[in-house]
Amino acid sequence: MTITIRDVAEAAGVSTATVSRALRGLPNVDETTRAKVKAVALSMDYVISPSASRLASGRTGSIGVVTPQVAGWYFSTVLSGVEAVLQQAGMDLLLMSVGDESSPVPRNLVAPRLNRRVDGVITIALAPQDAQLQSVLSLHLPTSLIGAAIAGVSTAGIDDVAAARTATQHLINLGHRRIAVITGAPPGEFFTAPHARYLGFTDLMREAGLAVDPALETRGYFTIAGAESAMTKLLAERERPTAVFAMSDEMAFGAMRSLRNHGLHPGRDVSVIGIDGHDMSELLDLTTVAQPVQELGGIAAEALMRQIRSDDGQVPTHVQVPTQLIVRGSTAPPAN
Amino acid sequence: MTITIRDVAEAAGVSTATVSRALRGLPNVDETTRAKVKAVALSMDYVISPSASRLASGRTGSIGVVTPQVAGWYFSTVLSGVEAVLQQAGMDLLLMSVGDESSPVPRNLVAPRLNRRVDGVITIALAPQDAQLQSVLSLHLPTSLIGAAIAGVSTAGIDDVAAARTATQHLINLGHRRIAVITGAPPGEFFTAPHARYLGFTDLMREAGLAVDPALETRGYFTIAGAESAMTKLLAERERPTAVFAMSDEMAFGAMRSLRNHGLHPGRDVSVIGIDGHDMSELLDLTTVAQPVQELGGIAAEALMRQIRSDDGQVPTHVQVPTQLIVRGSTAPPAN
DNA sequence: ATGAAAGCGCTAACAG
DNA sequence: CTGTTAGCGCTTTCAT
Numbered sequence: 239m240t241i242t243i244r245d246v247a248e249a250a251g252v253s254t255a256t257v258s259r260a261l262r263g264l265p266n267v268d269e270t271t272r273a274k275v276k277a278v279a280l281s282m283d284y285v286i287s288p289s290a291s292r293l294a295s296g297r298t299g300s301i302g303v304v305t306p307q308v309a310g311w312y313f314s315t316v317l318s319g320v321e322a323v324l325q326q327a328g329m330d331l332l333l334m335s336v337g338d339e340s341s342p343v344p345r346n347l348v349a350p351r352l353n354r355r356v357d358g359v360i361t362i363a364l365a366p367q368d369a370q371l372q373s374v375l376s377l378h379l380p381t382s383l384i385g386a387a388i389a390g391v392s393t394a395g396i397d398d399v400a401a402a403r404t405a406t407q408h409l410i411n412l413g414h415r416r417i418a419v420i421t422g423a424p425p426g427e428f429f430t431a432p433h434a435r436y437l438g439f440t441d442l443m444r445e446a447g448l449a450v451d452p453a454l455e456t457r458g459y460f461t462i463a464g465a466e467s468a469m470t471k472l473l474a475e476r477e478r479p480t481a482v483f484a485m486s487d488e489m490a491f492g493a494m495r496s497l498r499n500h501g502l503h504p505g506r507d508v509s510v511i512g513i514d515g516h517d518m519s520e521l522l523d524l525t526t527v528a529q530p531v532q533e534l535g536g537i538a539a540e541a542l543m544r545q546i547r548s549d550d551g552q553v554p555t556h557v558q559v560p561t562q563l564i565v566r567g568s569t570a571p572p573a574n
Numbered sequence: 575m576t577i578t579i580r581d582v583a584e585a586a587g588v589s590t591a592t593v594s595r596a597l598r599g600l601p602n603v604d605e606t607t608r609a610k611v612k613a614v615a616l617s618m619d620y621v622i623s624p625s626a627s628r629l630a631s632g633r634t635g636s637i638g639v640v641t642p643q644v645a646g647w648y649f650s651t652v653l654s655g656v657e658a659v660l661q662q663a664g665m666d667l668l669l670m671s672v673g674d675e676s677s678p679v680p681r682n683l684v685a686p687r688l689n690r691r692v693d694g695v696i697t698i699a700l701a702p703q704d705a706q707l708q709s710v711l712s713l714h715l716p717t718s719l720i721g722a723a724i725a726g727v728s729t730a731g732i733d734d735v736a737a738a739r740t741a742t743q744h745l746i747n748l749g750h751r752r753i754a755v756i757t758g759a760p761p762g763e764f765f766t767a768p769h770a771r772y773l774g775f776t777d778l779m780r781e782a783g784l785a786v787d788p789a790l791e792t793r794g795y796f797t798i799a800g801a802e803s804a805m806t807k808l809l810a811e812r813e814r815p816t817a818v819f820a821m822s823d824e825m826a827f828g829a830m831r832s833l834r835n836h837g838l839h840p841g842r843d844v845s846v847i848g849i850d851g852h853d854m855s856e857l858l859d860l861t862t863v864a865q866p867v868q869e870l871g872g873i874a875a876e877a878l879m880r881q882i883r884s885d886d887g888q889v890p891t892h893v894q895v896p897t898q899l900i901v902r903g904s905t906a907p908p909a910n
Numbered sequence: 911a912t913g914a915a916a917g918c919g920c921t922a923a924c925a926g
Numbered sequence: 927c928t929g930t931t932a933g934c935g936c937t938t939t940c941a942t
Contacts, residue, residue, distance in 0.1 A: 240690075242935055253913045258937060266911055285689045289634065290935030292625035293918045300668075308657050309868070314650030321644050321671050330691065331669045332636075335657050353621045354576075355666065462857060495857050518854055521798065521831050532645070578919055589929045594921060602927055626919030629934045 241284055250278040261286065300330035301542065302356040304348055304374060306363060308335050311488070311516055312531060316362050316384055319535025327543050332356055336370045349373035358542045360384065362535075365430040382542035384534050386430050392545060392554040394537040396529045398431050401561045402438025402483070405511045405527050408563060409481040410446050413571045414509060417443065418454035418479035420468045420489050432460075435485045435513065454479050458489040465492030473500055480572040481509035487516035490524050494568065509569040515562070523567040530559055577620055586614040597622065636666035637878065638692040640684055640710060642699060644671050647824070647852055648867060652698050652720055655871025663879050668692055672706045685709035694878045696720065698871075701766040718878035720870050722766050728881060728890040730873040732865045734767050737897045738774025738819070741847045741863050744899060745817040746782050749907045750845060753779065754790035754815035756804045756825050768796075771821045771849065790815050794825040801828030809836055816908040817845035823852035826860050830904065845905040851898070859903040866895055 247254045252275060259267045260275035278284075292298050301324055305313050317333075324331045332355065337345045348370055352359060358380035364371040366388050375381060375391070382392040409417050419439050422432040443450045453475055458465030465484055469492065472479055484490035490512030494504045504510045504523075512519065515528025541555045583590040588611060595603045596611035614620075628634050637660055641649050653669075660667045668691065673681045684706055688695060694716035700707040702724050711717060711727070718728040745753050755775050758768040779786050789811055794801030801820055805828065808815055820826035826848030830840045840846045840859075848855065851864025877891045 240935095243937095244935080254936075255914080255938075256912055259912090262937095268911060271911080285686060287629070287935050288691045289625050289628035290918090291937075293623070293629050293920085294935075294937040296918075296937095298625065307654065309651045309654035311647075314653075315645045317650075317669075318643065318645035318671070321669060325671065330687075333653075333657060333667045333669050335654070335661065350621060351666075355624045462853070491854070491857055517798070518827070521827055522858075576919095579921095580919080590920075591922080591930080592928055595928085598921095604927060607927080623919050626934090627921075629936085630919075630921040632921090632934075 240287075241282055242287070243284070246275070246279050246282060246284050249282060250275045298330075298355055298357050299328070300332050300356050301539070302332045302334055302348075302352045302359045304334050304336060304352070304359060304361045304364065304370065306336060308333065311518075312486075312514065313362055315531040316535040319532035319537075320360055320539045321535075323536045323539035323543070327539075329357075329543070336364075345370075347373040349377055352377060352379070358382070358546050360535075360538050360542055361386070363431070380542055380545040382538040382545070384538045387556065390554055392538070392541040392556070394534045394541065394557045394559070396534075396561050397558050398434030399438035399441070401513050401527045401529065402435035402485070403442045404561065404563050405483050405513060406439050406442040408511060408525070408565070408569060409483060409509060410442070410448070412481070412509065412569060414481035415448055415572075416451070416454070416477065416479045416481070417448070418456065418472050418482045419450075420456050420458040420465050420472075420482060420484040420493060422458065422460040422485050422489070432485060439483060458484065458486075458492060460486050460489060462488050462492040462495070465489030466496045467492075469493035469496035470500075473497075473502075479508065481511070481569070484510065484512045487512035487514035487519050487524060487526050490526070490568070491516075491518065491522060494522060494524065504568040505570045507573060509572070511569050513561075515564065519564075520566070525566045525569040526564050528562045528564050533559060576623075577618055579620075579622070582611065582615050582618060582620050585618060586611045634666075634691055634693050635664070636668050636692050637875070638668045638670055638684075638688045638695045640670050640672060640688070640695060640697045640700065640706065642672060644669065647854075648822075648850065649698055651867040652871040655868035655873075656696055656875045657871075659872045659875035659879070663875075665693075665879070672700075681706075683709040685713055688713060688715070694718070694882050696871075696874050696878055697722070699767070716878055716881040718874040718881070720874045723892065726890055728874070728877040728892070730870045730877065730893045730895070732870075732897050733894050734770030735774035735777070737849050737863045737865065738771035738821070739778045740897065740899050741819050741849060742775050742778040744847060744861070744901070744905065745819060745845060746778070746784070748817070748845065748905060750817035751784055751908075752787070752790070752813065752815045752817070753784070754792065754808050754818045755786075756792050756794040756801050756808075756818060756820040756829060758794065758796040758821050758825070768821060775819060794820065794822075794828060796822050796825060798824050798828040798831070801825030802832045803828075805829035805832035806836075809833075809838075815844065817847070817905070820846065820848045823848035823850035823855050823860060823862050826862070826904070827852075827854065827858060830858060830860065840904040841906045843909060845908070847905050849897075851900065855900070856902070861902045861905040862900050864898045864900050869895060 243254045243257050247257045257275050260272040334348050336348050360382045363385040385395045387393045456468035458468040490510050493510050497504050512526040519526045537557050579590045579593050583593045596608040670684050672684050696718045699721040721731045723729045792804035794804040826846050829846050833840050848862040855862045873893050
């Protein structure tokens with residue numbers, strides 16, 4: 239029924255070993271032989287059996303990508319960067335989503351599902367202390383992290399502290415003094431983007447001699463809706479902020495929405511800045527600190543491939559790509 | 575080094591066959607034996623080797639998901655629906671992106687990459703005549719289509735004609751007579767969403783006794799930027815349209831952006847309606863015909879699983895989920 | 911440069 | 927209910 243390497247070997251008048259070598263481009267095969275084998279294989283529509291190949295070689299030819307969610311701008315954009323590189327490297331991409339830590343029902347660990355089926359793993363935005371990430375690391379597979387840094391593991395990301403500083407600096411430069419922040423997760427819970435960005439914010443505020451009013455710190459949970467109510471809460475303050483730093487563009491969108499619902503105009507009445515460089519930020523005229531999200535995925539995937547190919551303990555790489563302040567209409571000098 | 579089924583068998587004092595049965599929950603195993611085997615396997619951290627299992631059984635336990643792009647709201651949202659179902663079904667998800675047909679360099683066909691490594695395939699928004707889809711179908715694997723219909727294959731989608739009619743009707747009901755359309759791909763090239771939606775539009779216009787002015791038909795290529803310039807072109811017409819039907823929300827966003835750049839206000843000056851129910855549509859106050867995108871992914875995945883489980887030729891299912899008109903500020907009666 | 915042969919770790923009859 | 931025994935289709939020494 240299905241045609242095997244032996245059929246090809248017979249048809250080509252060589253051994254299965256030679257077919258295997260020829261088709262995989264291994265050395266020590268006469269080029270004439272190789273050409274013939276290839277031709278025969280092609281004519282017979284021969285396709286190598288991955289399962290058999292994997293079993294015999296121990297290599298799976300696939301990479302697991304672990305992410306807290308598959309929908310959402312950031313995740314899907316990173317994923318597309320990863321996918322492009324893996325495809326080009328001839329690797330299969332196994333997608334596994336793990337709810338994030340805050341999910342009510344603790345999902346099963348991914349590690350078992352990853353265990354014997356991938357040659358390496360890429361995680362997206364999993365915090366170092368996350369149980370899922372820990373379980374992945376315990377597999378001792380080549381691993382590459384996106385948006386989180388751990389010593390000894392390849393990572394790709396931005397300098398979150400610097401990005402937050404850039405955003406804050408921009409607001410201060412415009413003349414803002416009363417600046418609110420919409421954080422994602424509670425800062426400090428994990429040392430990851432929210433925490434680092436919070437640090438960058440408070441550091442710079444302190445350096446500028448500005449107070450960080452606890453009443454102006456709210457949580458937006460990295461969602462539009464969450465940030466919208468956070469902003470609404472901020473607007474209820476007796477002394478409103480003149481500017482808001484949202485830790486993600488989507489949260490900035492939510493803040494802008496709240497402003498509009500209150501008859502306020504982003505930029506004119508209250509300045510809003512985000513971090514991301516979301517596809518929609520241009521459309522919504524949002525000032526933001528852009529990060530090359532897709533590129534991050536590509537970088538992580540390439541680091542992983544390098545690690546797998548030179549299967550000795552290749553030194554893990556830590557790539558930090560620059561961010562870029564993009565000024566648009568949502569930020570302006572304070573009205574008063 | 576790695577522990578195999580035989581280690582477990584010996585430790586448990588049974589044969590490998592029994593271990594295999596016990597662990598997979600097959601019948602004809604004494605529950606006492608099963609419990610013991612499970613305990614031993616657990617204590618030894620035994621994990622079944624997928625490659626070996628696949629080779630021996632012929633089943634891969636994984637599903638290929640073929641999509642024109644992995645980033646983008648529609649695709650990532652569908653994908654998340656698919657992923658949820660597959661994960662719950664214990665299936666691996668192999669993600670493969672194929673550029674779309676319009677890509678300059680014709681990518682390699684996915685079929686070979688899919689060939690012996692999946693038990694079934696789900697395609698997202700691949701048109702019936704698309705060479706990639708054809709190659710997938712030629713594999714004769716259980717297949718489930720999202721956003722495209724082909725007889726004999728399970729499909730999940732919306733009634734694109736009806737959705738377009740609903741959108742058009744809404745504009746007509748508001749009193750619009752001069753209605754423009756921003757299509758995606760050139761209509762007719764493939765019989766899929768763009769074509770069906772175009773049909774719905776023209777049908778209803780005709781029924782309403784309204785002319786479809788060729789000058790008011792433009793292409794937005796399903797992108798924000800594309801639609802923006804399409805809208806700009808429409809605004810240059812001597813006789814501007816009072817309303818625009820964009821075949822996707824993202825194109826509607828682009829149209830709205832163009833309006834704003836021209837000092838016009840969506841709804842007040844020109845009405846805009848889209849199709850999708852994009853996450854951002856609420857934020858941008860866009861009237862749209864919403865489709866349950868994530869659900870479509872789930873439905874397709876479930877249909878596929880059913881097909882695979884009852885491995886006889888399960889009758890393909892054709893699910894068409896309803897859409898819903900969501901009226902927001904971007905549509906209003908014509909100004910004049 | 912090529913071939914022979916021994917597995918890789920599991921599943922699936924087939925016996926018992 | 928459980929064990930025996932062939933493979934599944936390829937890779938990989940080890941010879942030649």
